[in-house]
Amino acid sequence: MTAHDLPVIAAVDGSSHSWEALDWAALEAVRRSLPLLIVHVRPPARRTDEAVQLAQAQELLGRAERRISDLAPALPTSTLAPQDFPSAALVSLSRDASMVVVGSRGLGGFRSLLIGSNSLATASMAQCPVVVVHSGRTDEDEVGAAETFPDVAAGVAADESSEAVLE
Template structure:
């Protein structure tokens, strides 16, 4: 299966965040020239008759397909209703997908949680990039949101923000970030790299001279991005070496970004170690959509 055959997967469960994710996924599929597969996992439940569960799933998928046809009528769609737990179903489907998109919380989560268990599990284990879309305003904020709709449209967020490390794990993050920025005319790519005196020492760089460490981080970031800037000359790039952890910078930047991109190291999934502290903090506290890219 080629990359152009691998669809964007949108997970739906009827919640507000999943509706936001569906619309985000539909627009992204069009930008990338890919199909969209809408998935609703039917969690095994002995308390509900199988026929009832199937009917409810079909009704949800029907509504989802209609919504997609309203906003992007040219998009080709398909649908799936696997009988499995959502995280397991989506992780399995990610093997043949270009991108999995889901909401930050589903119907079963507590409203006080910033990130649902399914979102965290899929982001930690999927074989392809995963985008977690933050839900829109709550019901009580609806009127205020409507009042600000016109102003908000004029201030559409276009930045793609990517957090990178000073090693080979950044290649996947940079590839995804540049591809995403290139598919959005006028988008700017902000590349954030956090550095500390300790990390410089571990990598064999300067230790006691803060200015020298900062200069070294700047050079490292320039080297990491040089080849990608040549491949995507149309993308405006801003390099941001940050003294200290990049987490705070990424979370702050996410408020005005179309997408924030972080990496996940492969191999630690079985122990729950797929997400670094920076990636998990960004995914949990970001104010907008976050892409987690396996590296």
Template sequence: MTTADCPVIAAVDGSSHSREALDWAAREAVRRGLALVIVHARTPTRRDVRETQLRGAEELLTRSVRRVGEIAPDLHPTTLAPLDFPAAALTALSRDASLVVVGSRGLGGFRSLMLGSNSLATASMAKCPVVVIHSGPPEEDGGEAAQAYPDIVAGVAADESSEAVLDFAFATAASRPGARLRIVHGWTMFSSMLSGGPVFDRDAAAGAAERTLAELTAGRHERYPQVEVVREPVGGSASRTLVTASATAALTVIGRRRGGESLGLGLSPVAQTTLTHALGPVAVVPC
């Protein structure tokens, strides 16, 4: 099975955030022509309550399938109820998935937290891209809201780690007719110095950042001629730009470096700030 054939996984727990994630996942599965798997992880507990827990899981999954039927009648999702902690179950399933979609907070989350621990852990450890659904602009196929927020926003670094982010962002924009791809690259004089660029000339550093973006996107226009691309080198805080852009974006795409999962080092400060404070859906792509 190739990545293109792998399903979209939607995690549900009965919370309003997970219902939004399910809706988003169902529409995305239709856009990409992929199967949908709805997952409710049953947290390990005492044996004497597992039967009740399983009945509750089955009822939740049945309601979720019914909800998908209302959104995407031609989509016929399958369901899973693994006995495992949510982040662990989703990480294991991500090995054979195109995309994992989770709500920003679940039933167990504190209302004061903008991002739940399961969402953060899944985004930090999954083997495939993870989309975290923050409450944002509603998506109705063909509706005014969908037309009002067409942008896909991608935050990129000036190195090879951006390849996976750009591949995912271009493919996502191509699957949404009329979508525009905004590619954001934050730079500072310090980052220019570290990359061997201009150190004291701000205009020269800005020009170097523009050339970096052009190099990163070279060749993709031929593969995705239907995608309008806007390159945005930003002098200063990339995370602030990405958080602001997320309010009017259909999806904001950021990268996560592979290899640091066990130590919790996969998310850079820019990625973690964007994921925590975004005002719309965010995709975290392993790089």
């Protein structure tokens, strides 16, 4: 697999922000003619049976695949449900990705934050460009396939190392 064949990774957790990120990732994968890898990271939990957690992850990934088949039917799509801490799993997967796309916030408890801790950690440590999709929606808003993503901000270094991000 060459650098030009590496998938776009979309992280989903069931929040409205992750559905927005999934839509953005799918449209970007189509634009770049790249496959899409949909990832739901199952955090280690002592209180939840692993079989139940895996079944819930498979259900969520199935919903994500159906959403993408409606949005981009010809897009090559695969799924993955690793058990790890979310940012650690996404950073590890970023080594073999063209980009990682995450929502600005997930299902965590701090709703007033502009960016969630997993999104921030992934963006700061990943080995490829990371896109943090922020639509301004709340989890209570109606969710549908996004048609446009109006604003883009890029965090870059002052040298040539940022060319891939700007590209």
